[in-house]
Amino acid sequence: MTAGISGRAGRAEGLGSARLRLLETAAGDQPDAVALPLALQQATAGLHGLGGLLHHRDPGGTGPLRLVALSGLPLGTVGGWARIGQDADAPPARAVRGGEYVWLGEDVLGIGAAGVVSVPLPGRAGPVGALTVLTAEPGEPDPARRRLLHAVAGWASGRLGAGPALGGTGTGTGPDPVVRALDTMADGFLTVDEDWRITFLNRAAERHLGVGGAALGSTLWDVPAGHVRAMECHCRRASAERAPLTFDLSRPGDRRVSRVRLVPLPESGLAIFFADVTPQRIDEETAGERGAAERTARVGELTVALTEAVSSRDVVRVVAEHVLPPFGADGLVVERLEGGRVRVVDSVGYGPDFLSLIDGIPLGDNTAVSDALRTRTPMFVESKAQFRRQYGELRGVTVKSTKNAWAFLPLIASGRPIGCCVMSFARQRSFSQEERTLLTAVSGLVAQALERARLYDMEHTRAQGLQRGLLPKSLPSPPAVSAAARYLPAGRGDEVGGDWYDLIPLSADRVALVIGDVMGHGIAEAATMGRLRTAVRTLVDLELEPDELLGHLNEIVGELGDDYYATFSYAVYDPVARTCALALAGHPPPVVVHPDGTVRRPEVSVNPPLGAAEPPFDVHEVDLPEESLLVFCTDGLVDAAGRDIDEGLAQLRRTLEEAVARTSYFPDGRSDERTDRLEALCDHLVATLLPDREQTSDDAALLIAHTRATPPGDVAWCSLPQDPRAAGQAREFVRRRLAAWGLEELEMTTELLVSELVGNVVRHARGPVRLRLLHSRSLICEVYDGSLTTPRIRRAGYTDEGGRGLHLVAALSQRWGTRFLGDGKCIWTEQDLPSVSRAGTDHQGRVPSASK
Template identity: 65%
Template sequence: MPGAPPTHVSEPGTERAVLMGRLTAALAEALTSEEVVQAVGTHVLPPFGADGLIVSVMESGRHRVVGSAGYTQDFVHLLDGIPIADNPVAADALRSQGLWFVESVADHRRRYPMLEDVAAASQKQSWAFLPMIASGHAIGVCVISFTQPHSFNDEERALLTALCGLVGQALERARLYDVEHARAQGLQRSLLPRTLPCLPAASAAARYLPAGRGEQIGGDWYDVIPLSADRVAMVIGDVMGHGIPEAATMGQLRTAVRTLADLDMPPDELLSRLNDLVSDLGEDWYATCLYAVFDPITRICSFSLAGHPPPVVVHPDGAVDMPRLTPDPPLGAAEPPFEIHQLPLPEESLLVLCTDGLVESPDQDLDRGLAQLQQILAQHAVPVFTARDEADSTRHLDDLCDTVVSALLPQHGRTIDDAVLLIAHTGAVNASDVATCILPDDPRAAGQAREFVRERLDVWGLDELAITTELLASELVGNVIRHAEGPIRLRLLNSRCLTCEVYDGSLSTPRIRHAAYTDEGGRGLQLVSALSRRWGARYLRDGKCIWTEQDIPHRTT
């Protein structure tokens, strides 16, 4: 009829071209083996009216199921790992390197009577076995199945033949990616803490989230490091960029932080050393970092920032604070000295650290993301403070991390940056567990130190440590009298271990001497080392502190 719209008749060749085009596009975007299987299930099963899919590859003479659809997990487990020789129908398809069709249960029973139980367990009635070809050889089998008997016409056979090579090439590429991705993830896991310590001053939980696509490995890191006198260091950082080189650089920085933290460096000096390390890597390397030290006796958190977002503090009543600070430039671009900030904390608080990947995206700037983070913490953080015990607190910390991540990154698979979240639950030391004594700067100090130790340990019920602690305190005070200068202060801390600290006004470095057999002195620090679990020194603005730690019998450390 004139003027009537033309009738569009779908030709088999057109349908085939459309299907192949859609599948090709989907397979081109698929990175992993799982995504390849999903693409086949989405773009191949519906056009054929099929409802079952199993994709398996050959590994060491066995079938390894890569993915499936339309089958129970029990049936998939039945097939996974069986020798190729025990699956003659798949073996026939692989041997022929061509399509292998079984169009009914009766046909299956006639040709493969030994697999009758397997066919019944599959709950399918017909099958197409597609050997997947890549680089000129078969790498596995793709099985498309139907719950009703199905006869394959010439068009379907031609189309499935074309799919064999297409899916095989995509799967081979994806499996190479899977191997490299697994190696990269293994590297990432080895560079990050396996667990975080639960310390008297802080327990912590953290989340590392790789970028949603690509190598899924980057330079974000975090750590929690125990220091002397129950102090705890917390660090979080981000090496600019993504990939294995950035992860390797992150590993160097984390190791350096651990080494420098053991030297009890203040945050500003530690970042200066890290800045030198990053600068030596070259002009194209930069990293942001926040390094904080929390002292549970003074309740002061000292920290320095190198291009990094400041910490967020949550109070027990749910109030949230974030200091408004201008960070120093990132490591590699900064010119020390770094500024050191002092943040007084309440007796109990949450200290929240994160990298910009958690709060910043192309659709949201940093300030807006930090504001959203504070709102989420205000709404969900209180249960951590009402926990019944340490285990309950740890569980609530984990739940809070999950809540924050799911709220800030609801579509994490689409993010372009990796992200880290670290939440530490801090607490103060009970005043009755700390004892301080000011000593005279003369030979009487050693005797007074011994008397003070003896009286205090009696109060704490630690008389069995009195003799050893008296010797340690006496030796440390004697070293000050002989080699340093006052004022002298002795402090004892009763926690998971017994800490004995002696403060003086000198910056001289104590060293263990190798005293000769005939020497009358020089063995003081050897004695200190032998009597204590560990000992060390930290330097203050106006002097230093020498400390020792002793295990407390019958107390969990």
């Protein structure tokens, strides 16, 4: 049968032939309880399935199909198929009735299978049972795999219905009289002549055979033990071959087991020894059944766990949990073939120094992994001495390894090698045929899972790259705020999320603090996050009020569709007013940490999420001390580890209180020192709130801002009349203020700027008119009026007497713009400060004013 299979063309048939040869080798002398599950393992591996079942029909052909072997599936999942009526609609019954292959493309057992395929077990008078495999891949098996199933079914049918078929004759002259002294032996003993007549039996033999002394002279086949076909076959064989033979004998209807020893006598006849080994046999069978059941359960658990593994690291973790313990292994390395080199995916029981020695070894080098991948055959190295004999050039690797035995299992998926699974053992050991067969079957399951995980890893890496590319690469450092942030991708799950944060400098040293979360997971959500972040930056440049900005964002999210929502928090910090204006859409308010260590959450109302809200949005103004910490986060940070969001926010507050009690986060030193402490605080919060990030299913964002107020001496106000005198008064105010700040170099430019701005207000706007100067990292000039008219640069003709003022403003200032207020507008300009030495600036980069 195997030769016929191997003669067929095609790679799949070649692999099927190899599986049959492996099956015949592994199951040669094994009992059916071991051999039949091995057949199921090969059939399951050949179809990349989840598990297999073998049903047998009673000899009469009228009874139900009984489950006689199981592989890769816990018994509890197939309880309904333990006995199947011959008229049932289940695939095994249909295969027996029709005597042909049956395919059903649905998960009939509810265990996540893609389909069920059954083939009949052939018999002389028709099918005697069915072999069934639950497939993991969608689609009907191809013809080559169906032929493999039929071949394995034929092999299994032979094991179920065959018995020994040996025969022969012998001659002899009768028993040796010396054996009469054996009458008192505890073990049974008898002799037979060449005609199989009993010539002697002791009392123990009478008990074993269930006869009395009258059995002398009877033919051996006339006593109950002789009715057992195996007894006659073995006796004739030992007589014919003139060689001792030992076997175990169980009589029908009798649970006792006798170990029978046949010894040919010098001339003819046989001496037959009986020993009752029922207790030992029961122990052996119990241990064997227990071991087989444990291995079957382990493989079943492994199969289920691998179907749930998402990433490559998940696959390695599952193998470590379900494969290493049953074999007593303490080391594992899973490697993937990439670009002609063997790369380490993950490991257990090895340090980074050793892994660096084996990571990236070319496939062409003479290594055990390379040999296993080239030959596609598992390699078992039972000692360090054997390893050195085979791979002497890798002596340095074995010196640094504490292992003494290895199993190198090639991982083959879709007919091509994709990597290698290496199990290692602290002590040298041998590998039984059963272990080798089981590990080979396991490698097939691991290969399929690793290939699926590789595709997931590629997509997940691309998605995370997209998301990280949309987040700020670094946060700016405006004068009034130092900040640190963290984005934490989900530790498990299929998709990325839509969390984001941002920090945007505004005019007058104000800062916009942004954090949001697009609900859902996936590439679409990450792209939506990028669109919203771009929209926020565009709207912020227009200097919109928080409620108006949220109104525009709500329209954008609403236009995406009914299934799109986003939580959003927008805060504007004003260092002069020492206030923070908050607008919240489905997002919790920030936690505020005061300089004295007090931690509180502002009691403010929260509007519904973007996409579900109806404007107007509420804006809340929170007064802040001179220095404070604002802590913003998304729900992935606090709504995790089995707690709800309220519990998470309470834990965040406690963690902040403890951290602030230990360390000051309001140092008077350099800006980089403040940032370093904020970075450390971010790490502490993440480690405390998400101690096991690998188990989280949602991404998270965290933004911490250290706010500073503008000193009163760096702010100067001046009210101006709404008449032509205003420009002169403004110039006079500028000269006095710049002299006090030591910025005389900027007097001429600043006078020109305020003259143009104030003159435009007097001519085109309405009062009241006010001028404000801010001394920061730049010199900021602001002119306020009561008009909502937008100033704009226009093209002036050659003969026009006006229209060039804003051209002059744009040319003289570093930046300029307009922001609208509830009762008017503000036109502002920024100028760079004169270059000075580092020693002449304060820790915020400002030139110290004379008043200080």
